[in-house]
Amino acid sequence: MNKPLVTHLAALRALANPHRVQIMDWLLDPQSHFPPQRDGDLVLDGVCVGFITDKTGLSQPTVTSHMKSLEQAGLVSSKKIKNWVFYKANQAALQQIATSFTSASEAL
Amino acid sequence: MNKPLVTHLAALRALANPHRVQIMDWLLDPQSHFPPQRDGDLVLDGVCVGFITDKTGLSQPTVTSHMKSLEQAGLVSSKKIKNWVFYKANQAALQQIATSFTSASEAL
DNA sequence: TATCTATATAGAAGATTCACTATATGAACA
DNA sequence: TGTTCATATAGTGAATCTTCTATATAGATA
Numbered sequence: 354m355n356k357p358l359v360t361h362l363a364a365l366r367a368l369a370n371p372h373r374v375q376i377m378d379w380l381l382d383p384q385s386h387f388p389p390q391r392d393g394d395l396v397l398d399g400v401c402v403g404f405i406t407d408k409t410g411l412s413q414p415t416v417t418s419h420m421k422s423l424e425q426a427g428l429v430s431s432k433k434i435k436n437w438v439f440y441k442a443n444q445a446a447l448q449q450i451a452t453s454f455t456s457a458s459e460a461l
Numbered sequence: 462m463n464k465p466l467v468t469h470l471a472a473l474r475a476l477a478n479p480h481r482v483q484i485m486d487w488l489l490d491p492q493s494h495f496p497p498q499r500d501g502d503l504v505l506d507g508v509c510v511g512f513i514t515d516k517t518g519l520s521q522p523t524v525t526s527h528m529k530s531l532e533q534a535g536l537v538s539s540k541k542i543k544n545w546v547f548y549k550a551n552q553a554a555l556q557q558i559a560t561s562f563t564s565a566s567e568a569l
Numbered sequence: 570t571a572t573c574t575a576t577a578t579a580g581a582a583g584a585t586t587c588a589c590t591a592t593a594t595g596a597a598c599a
Numbered sequence: 600t601g602t603t604c605a606t607a608t609a610g611t612g613a614a615t616c617t618t619c620t621a622t623a624t625a626g627a628t629a
Contacts, residue, residue, distance in 0.1 A: 357486040362479055369477030370587085371470055378465040381568040396569075402606060415588055417607060436596055436605045448566035454559035458552045460489040461504075478617085510576060523618055525577060544575045544626055 355456045356449070364450055367426035372409055373419050377428060379408065380442040393434050399441030463564045464557070472558055475534035480517055481527050485536060487516065488550040501542050507549030 358365075368374045379386040383395040387404045406416040420440050423429045427446045432439045466473075476482045487494040491503040495512045514524045528548050531537045535554045540547045 358476065358489075359479070359482045359486050362477075362482055365473055365482060366477040368466065369470075369474040371467065372587095374467045374470055374473060377565075378467050381565050403604095411587095412589060413606070414590085414608080418587085421607095433606095438606065442565075442568070444566045444568065447562050451559055451562035451566050454555055454562055457485075457489050457550075458556035458559050460550070460552065480617090511574095519617095520619060521576070522578080522620085526617085529577095541576095546576065 356453050358453055358457055361450050361453060363426045364428055364446065367422050367428055370419070370422075372411060373423055376405055376409065376419065377423065377442060379405070380429060380440060381444075390439075392437060393432075393439045398432055398434065399430075399439035401437040401439050403437075405440070464561050466561055466565055469558050469561060471534045472536055472554065475530050475536055478527070478530075480519065481531055484513055484517070484527065485531065485550060487513070488537060488548060489552075498547075500545060501540075501547045506540055506542065507538075507547035509545040509547050511545075513548070 368377065380400060383400050386408065387395055387400050389395065390398075390401060390404070393399065393401065402413065402416055402420065405420070406413045409416060411419075420429065420431070420438075424431055424440070428443055429440045430443050432441070476485065488508060491508050494516065495503055495508050497503065498506075498509060498512070501507065501509065510521065510524055510528060513528070514521045517524060519527075528537065528539070528546075532539055532548070536551055537548045538551050540549070
């Protein structure tokens, strides 16, 4: 149904920040970017806030805030296990964005 | 090659604004959104700043500023004819973004 | 030449974003 | 029960963004 780019404004805004878009890239291939986790699988469950905090060098509250932005935009989902919150990329959302950019690039 | 999303940060930032992303959608199908032009073809040359200004309801300097953002991000190109500046969507740039989102959506 | 037209530039006010520190919450465990 | 660990919330200051008005520039035209 060829959705216009403006449909994805919330996601575009979430990705318009160097830390957040970098985090998305990391979450898309977590095994290459994070150490193994004990209480949750990197791929199946996602990556915990602490690991992302370490890798960005930002403070923990700042990372929590960025992750909420990404989640509200539908780009990631979260799962709470014990004390941890694991974040995982939402590939369906990325696919919808991809579709819109593809049809945009094919416009006559 | 499979470029990460962070590669497109400049474009994502340019599109992270409701007016700019709306303008992009309009420029992708100019004939559906703008009246015919006398001194430049809507499709071949692009759309002049004045038409975009009218359609957004923003002031002319604000639109000029938005168009410069889009151009610096590589999302549009401009052509000056007489007194007008015509802006046209850069579909090659959109295609590269589409490719990155597609491979992101296919990450394992 | 003088004027008109389309766009660009300058400058400033208000809103939003981004990051921090300090602190709270809530679950697990000694 | 009390402590520890991981994350959330509150609050704040600095930077950036968005928009405006006023004005400048440059090309076309009378």
